[in-house]
Amino acid sequence: MGASEIQVIKQHLIDPEICIRCNTCESVCPVKAITHDSSNYVVDASVCNFCMACVSPCPTGSIDNWRTVPKERAYTLEEQFSWEELPPPLPEAELAGAGVAPAEAAARADITPAPVAGEAPFNSAAYGSTVPPWSAAHAFTNLYGPRAPEKYVTATVTGNVRVTAVGKEYDTHHIVLDFGRTPFPVLEGQSIAVIPPGVDSDGKPHHPRQYSIASPRNGERAGYNNLSLTIKRVLEDHAGNPVRGVASNYMCDLKVGDTVQLIGPFGASFLMPNHPRSHIVMICTGTGSAPMRAMTEWRRRLRQSGKFDGGKLMLFFGARTQEELPYFGPLQNLPKDFIDINLAFSRTPDQPKRYVQHAMRERAADLAQLLEDPAAHFYVCGLKAMEEGVVLALKDIAQGAGLDWETVAGALKREGRLHLETY
Numbered sequence: 001m002g003a004s005e006i007q008v009i010k011q012h013l014i015d016p017e018i019c020i021r022c023n024t025c026e027s028v029c030p031v032k033a034i035t036h037d038s039s040n041y042v043v044d045a046s047v048c049n050f051c052m053a054c055v056s057p058c059p060t061g062s063i064d065n066w067r068t069v070p071k072e073r074a075y076t077l078e079e080q081f082s083w084e085e086l087p088p089p090l091p092e093a094e095l096a097g098a099g100v101a102p103a104e105a106a107a108r109a110d111i112t113p114a115p116v117a118g119e120a121p122f123n124s125a126a127y128g129s130t131v132p133p134w135s136a137a138h139a140f141t142n143l144y145g146p147r148a149p150e151k152y153v154t155a156t157v158t159g160n161v162r163v164t165a166v167g168k169e170y171d172t173h174h175i176v177l178d179f180g181r182t183p184f185p186v187l188e189g190q191s192i193a194v195i196p197p198g199v200d201s202d203g204k205p206h207h208p209r210q211y212s213i214a215s216p217r218n219g220e221r222a223g224y225n226n227l228s229l230t231i232k233r234v235l236e237d238h239a240g241n242p243v244r245g246v247a248s249n250y251m252c253d254l255k256v257g258d259t260v261q262l263i264g265p266f267g268a269s270f271l272m273p274n275h276p277r278s279h280i281v282m283i284c285t286g287t288g289s290a291p292m293r294a295m296t297e298w299r300r301r302l303r304q305s306g307k308f309d310g311g312k313l314m315l316f317f318g319a320r321t322q323e324e325l326p327y328f329g330p331l332q333n334l335p336k337d338f339i340d341i342n343l344a345f346s347r348t349p350d351q352p353k354r355y356v357q358h359a360m361r362e363r364a365a366d367l368a369q370l371l372e373d374p375a376a377h378f379y380v381c382g383l384k385a386m387e388e389g390v391v392l393a394l395k396d397i398a399q400g401a402g403l404d405w406e407t408v409a410g411a412l413k414r415e416g417r418l419h420l421e422t423y
Contacts (some may be wrong), residue, residue: 008068009045010068011069013065013066020146021036023041024210025041028054032047040081051123052128055125056419056422061267124392128418129414129415133417136187139267140185140186143184144262144264152262153261154259155178155184156180156260157177157254157255157260158177159175160175163327170320173230174214175229175254176215176220176221176228177260177262178225179227184227185217189291189295189419190265190266191210191264192264194208194209194247211230212291213227215297216294229251230293230326231287233249270381277309277310278375278376280295280311280313281316281376282314283378283390284317287382288422290381291421292379296334299338300334311376313339316342317331318343318355318356318382319344325343342362356386368401372401372408381422382422383422384422386422394418
């Protein structure tokens with residue numbers, strides 16, 4: 001068989017060394033190419049269509065791994081289940097033995113979804129960037145865990161306050177954790193994972209649960225080795241079915257002085273820009289506000305210091321009702337010349353449903369200017385269901401201003417200016 005007849009693919013693989021088994025990738029994969037056993041999460045090469053929907057939500061970056069291989073020799077599920085680490089790239093001699101020159105194989109490796117009949121569905125995930133802004137600070141990742149309990153870090157609860165109005169269906173807490181003398185450097189936009197105590201119904205230890213950090217890099221209490229989380233007590237799943245969230249209820253019930261086991265930090269792309277006059281547009285729902293709070297608070301502290309000339313801050317924040325909106329009170333106290341706040345409520349009695357994309361369209365003129373500005377960065381965090389509507393709104397706003405969306409979107413992705421972190 002000649003080189004021109006060899007079928008080469010970039011096989012999508014998950015790094016078992018840093019995967020925290022949070023199940024995010026499997027839950028968002030639209031073609032069900034990802035599965036798992038008690039050890040590893042794996043990707044079926046015969047099913048994966050390279051839609052990239054699983055890449056941006058992954059908290060650790062373990063999902064973003066690829067190997068150029070002849071298609072007929074793609075790694076099987078059985079092989080992947082047995083791995084404790086990723087295999088090295090195939091050596092040049094082995095690729096040459098398959099009849100393909102290494103440079104040619106890399107150039108020809110197909111990571112494009114197979115064409116489908118009719119118009120392809122809008123794939124919002126494809127527009128999310130996996131690189132940080134050029135001016136973002138260096139992020140430390142995977143310092144603790146996840147492979148063994150001895151690699152966990154212990155933090156002490158120093159605060160636990162409710163940040164939504166009292167109600168049976170909404171109970172969101174702001175939880176402060178202190179690490180004492182254990183180094184735990186974090187940046188706005190990163191996350192950690194909690195290890196709930198006990199075992200599941202099968203007698204196995206609970207999987208880690210991931211939460212975005214809600215405090216800035218110098219701590220919830222500035223100058224101390226601490227951080228905060230925004231956690232909603234889970235009483236029902238996204239379909240409205242009753243459920244008791246293992247980690248969320250555990251965390252919301254913690255008292256000051258209790259200890260928690262954690263791993264992390266995770267995330268090296270959902271990071272804020274650090275250069276002067278950079279603009280930040282934050283679009284979120286519910287507890288997706290956590291990284292937005294962290295970014296806002298860091299900018300607020302920089303502003304107070306008088307040592308940083310910040311650009312615009314715009315916030316589009318959605319919830320079912322005002323009572324369910326975390327941090328509603330503190331948001332009202334932020335200076336209007338510091339942050340431009342746009343709220344959207346979808347379940348206000350006697351009012352039409354209003355989502356964040358509706359608020360965005362109302363501010364189309366301002367957002368269109370920012371889409372063109374290379375100093376503007378866009379962050380989206382919340383339920384997966386919001387992602388498509390938000391990205392479509394950006395597309396419509398760009399086109400309404402006479403901009404070519406694919407050109408704009410390409411720059412946003414290439415320059416680390418549009419980040420999607422939905423679940």
